[in-house]
Amino acid sequence: MSFRARSRAALADAALQKALANVPPGFVAKRARAVAAWADFESVRKTAAAHKRAVLADLETHLARFTERAEAAGARVHRAANAGRARAVITGILRRAGARAVVKGKSMVSEEIDLTAALEEAGFAVTETDLGEYIIQLRHERPSHIIAPAVHLSREQIAADFLNAHDDLPPDRDMADNAALVEEARAVLRQRFCAADAGIIGANALIAETGTTMLVTNEGNGDLCANLPRLLIVIASIEKLVVDFAGAANLIRLLARSATGQEISVYTSFFTGVRRDDEAGGPEEMHIVLLDNGRRALLGTPFSDMLACIRCGACLNHCPVFQAVGGHAYGDVYPGPMGLALQPALKPAALEDGIIEGCTMCGRCAEVCPMLIPLPDLIRQHRFRAHEKGYGARAVRGGLRLWAWLAARPAAYRLATRLGGWLLRRFPMLARARGRKLPAPAGAPFMVRRRS
Amino acid sequence: MSSRLDTPRRVGLLVTCLMDAMRPAAAFATVRLLEAAGFTVDVPRAQTCCGQPGYNGADEQTARALARRVMEMFADHEAVIVPSGSCAGMLIHHYPKLCAPGTAEHAAAALAAKTSELCAFLHRHDVQPLEKRWRGGKVVWHDSCASLRESSTAEAARAVLGKIDGLDLMEAAEAESCCGFGGLFAVKLPELSLELADRKIAALMATGADIVCGPDPGCLLHLESRIRARDLPLRVMHVAELLAGEAPS
Numbered sequence A: 001m002s003f004r005a006r007s008r009a010a011l012a013d014a015a016l017q018k019a020l021a022n023v024p025p026g027f028v029a030k031r032a033r034a035v036a037a038w039a040d041f042e043s044v045r046k047t048a049a050a051h052k053r054a055v056l057a058d059l060e061t062h063l064a065r066f067t068e069r070a071e072a073a074g075a076r077v078h079r080a081a082n083a084g085r086a087r088a089v090i091t092g093i094l095r096r097a098g099a100r101a102v103v104k105g106k107s108m109v110s111e112e113i114d115l116t117a118a119l120e121e122a123g124f125a126v127t128e129t130d131l132g133e134y135i136i137q138l139r140h141e142r143p144s145h146i147i148a149p150a151v152h153l154s155r156e157q158i159a160a161d162f163l164n165a166h167d168d169l170p171p172d173r174d175m176a177d178n179a180a181l182v183e184e185a186r187a188v189l190r191q192r193f194c195a196a197d198a199g200i201i202g203a204n205a206l207i208a209e210t211g212t213t214m215l216v217t218n219e220g221n222g223d224l225c226a227n228l229p230r231l232l233i234v235i236a237s238i239e240k241l242v243v244d245f246a247g248a249a250n251l252i253r254l255l256a257r258s259a260t261g262q263e264i265s266v267y268t269s270f271f272t273g274v275r276r277d278d279e280a281g282g283p284e285e286m287h288i289v290l291l292d293n294g295r296r297a298l299l300g301t302p303f304s305d306m307l308a309c310i311r312c313g314a315c316l317n318h319c320p321v322f323q324a325v326g327g328h329a330y331g332d333v334y335p336g337p338m339g340l341a342l343q344p345a346l347k348p349a350a351l352e353d354g355i356i357e358g359c360t361m362c363g364r365c366a367e368v369c370p371m372l373i374p375l376p377d378l379i380r381q382h383r384f385r386a387h388e389k390g391y392g393a394r395a396v397r398g399g400l401r402l403w404a405w406l407a408a409r410p411a412a413y414r415l416a417t418r419l420g421g422w423l424l425r426r427f428p429m430l431a432r433a434r435g436r437k438l439p440a441p442a443g444a445p446f447m448v449r450r451r452s
Numbered sequence B: 001m002s003s004r005l006d007t008p009r010r011v012g013l014l015v016t017c018l019m020d021a022m023r024p025a026a027a028f029a030t031v032r033l034l035e036a037a038g039f040t041v042d043v044p045r046a047q048t049c050c051g052q053p054g055y056n057g058a059d060e061q062t063a064r065a066l067a068r069r070v071m072e073m074f075a076d077h078e079a080v081i082v083p084s085g086s087c088a089g090m091l092i093h094h095y096p097k098l099c100a101p102g103t104a105e106h107a108a109a110a111l112a113a114k115t116s117e118l119c120a121f122l123h124r125h126d127v128q129p130l131e132k133r134w135r136g137g138k139v140v141w142h143d144s145c146a147s148l149r150e151s152s153t154a155e156a157a158r159a160v161l162g163k164i165d166g167l168d169l170m171e172a173a174e175a176e177s178c179c180g181f182g183g184l185f186a187v188k189l190p191e192l193s194l195e196l197a198d199r200k201i202a203a204l205m206a207t208g209a210d211i212v213c214g215p216d217p218g219c220l221l222h223l224e225s226r227i228r229a230r231d232l233p234l235r236v237m238h239v240a241e242l243l244a245g246e247a248p249s
Helices: A003-011 A014-020 A023-036 A041-057 A059-072 A083-096 A108-112 A115-121 A131-138 A155-165 A178-195 A221-227 A245-260 A302-308 A314-318 A320-325 A336-346 A364-368 A375-388 A394-407 A410-426 B017-022 B024-036 B052-057 B060-073 B085-098 B105-114 B118-124 B145-149 B154-161 B190-205 B217-229 B239-243
Strands: A075-080 A101-104 A125-128 A198-201 A205-207 A212-217 A231-237 A267-271 A285-291 B010-013 B040-042 B079-082 B115-117 B139-141 B211-214 B235-238
Touching: A003 A320, A003 B190, A014 A320, A023 A245, A023 A314, A023 A320, A041 A059, A041 A245, A041 A302, A059 A075, A059 A212, A075 A083, A083 A115, A083 A231, A083 A285, A101 A115, A101 A178, A101 A221, A108 A115, A108 A231, A115 A125, A125 A131, A131 A155, A131 A178, A155 A178, A178 A221, A198 A221, A205 A245, A212 A221, A212 A245, A221 A267, A302 A336, A302 A375, A314 A320, A314 A336, A314 A364, A320 A336, A320 B190, A336 A364, A336 A375, A364 A375, A364 B145, A375 B052, A394 A410, A394 B052, A394 B060, A410 B017, B010 B024, B017 B024, B017 B217, B024 B040, B024 B118, B024 B239, B052 B060, B052 B085, B060 B085, B060 B105, B079 B085, B079 B105, B079 B118, B085 B105, B085 B115, B085 B145, B105 B115, B115 B118, B118 B154, B118 B239, B139 B154, B145 B154, B154 B239, B190 B217, B211 B217, B211 B239, B217 B235, B235 B239
Parallel strands: A075 A285, A101 A125, A101 A198, A198 A231, A231 A285, B010 B040, B010 B079, B079 B115, B139 B211, B211 B235
Antiparallel strands: A205 A212, A212 A267
């Protein structure tokens, strides 16, 4: 199915439209308030964006340093070149440890490599513990937003899913408000945390100077995944590196404000190696899986800018197309402007179904991007490549060719615009098409009438 | 405002393809405004389109070829005026990106430096509107995305329109959101484009305005085509028409 077909279906989905109506007041307005209240936004944004680009310019050095420090603290670092390799590494770790029950924190990289499905297929019992992820796991769906995976759902839909899934609870229980749903999920998830053999979490930053992985959550589920089971696996993509804690601190300040309008996430946790002898909690065994999956190949290309992305979701929230169709229409775990820029960079086949057309070039995403990524420019680069490869509707390509021919020949161009205007005035029915009625121009084109 | 010395007397006008063909009255209004302020307006005969459809729509080669034509056409003008936020943004921000170092980057930079969107130019040179006293109904302003983010139009337009007595420009909710035109976007994803138009029209009409006025012929044509299809009581004016005392369409 093409992007156009999926977006049409999304526009016709009343439940989805109702849920998406929460995006502008929920995310856009809150971010605007948080940024307006923070005088340092522009300067921290510049510092953080420059920091990340400097790390990317010398990625191998920082990766080597991170690896050395993390292993010195007792973690084991694995490099995975692609999704299949990452899944195999993680499955192998869990098997060797004799784990069966796995609790998982939210991680877009795990979504990118379809980790949960692979683990379930390998016989592990996996529970997503981020509330939004838990809900979509019950529904066998993919996330529709990189920070709010269930943003496409209404409370009524979620209540129905819980009634269905938690069949040991009284069916007539009160599920009328959000608090009741949260409380119910909390009780179910508590049991899973306590029974888990292993935890898998993502990372918002990898801090090279100490070999530390950083994680922000609002629910604290990541900390329970990391600290209760004896085995911890962190999965992160290689571009999450920062040099030091100062670099990580700037990301925290930008991330929460850009994502949800908070000054800081509710939980911000740092994980450095395994439990030490004098510590009461923490994992006995820790593995860090660093995923490449096409990223290194972007270094030195315009798309390396996408490796600065911190997955805050601001570009999604502010995108008129995302606001109208939601994340599933993009057909990939990375939707919205960052998805349009990233998907075809990681896998060229993503150019084929037309997702890159899902952008009006309004520029609002670049305006709000905390890492100063020129998203419209990157999307346009993909369009150029798609055009060269001959993708796109034949009628549109033909129209573009005709326009290009005429635009280079002023005399012919005048005739065409003159004829077009005359036709619109003479045959008004031509002006009606696809829900529009073009106004007929009042008189011949300016360039035909103007004498000088 | 600038002194007479650095005020160009002869200006080049890139009338833009949509205004030329679909809204010629706004082009004449633009010329009248500039001439009344004492500028000689030169309209190069060879102009067609700035290349935006190719640039945003996919065809980089054609966009570059048209950019070169425009750069040559205005090589000798002191100032170039574009009555469209997105076309002005194209000349100011995007031509330099189309011309890699070693090609025509100096010409692109020179054109960018002397190009202004109409309202930005009128404001900078303290040009007075021809319309002195507004009696035409309630007007809501629609910033185009490019005029907000690429052409320094937003404040300038409000300042210039503020000189008209009796005109209380209204602001709509979600004013920073795109109207859904996007050039070929409207052709390639027509359902989405109409949905975004309807959202924008709803926000504009919620102000109680009779007229929507804006600096970008693209947004205005897109919105007007939808307003007419739905037979809604909202008329459309380009900012040049309003400043020059034209009637709304």
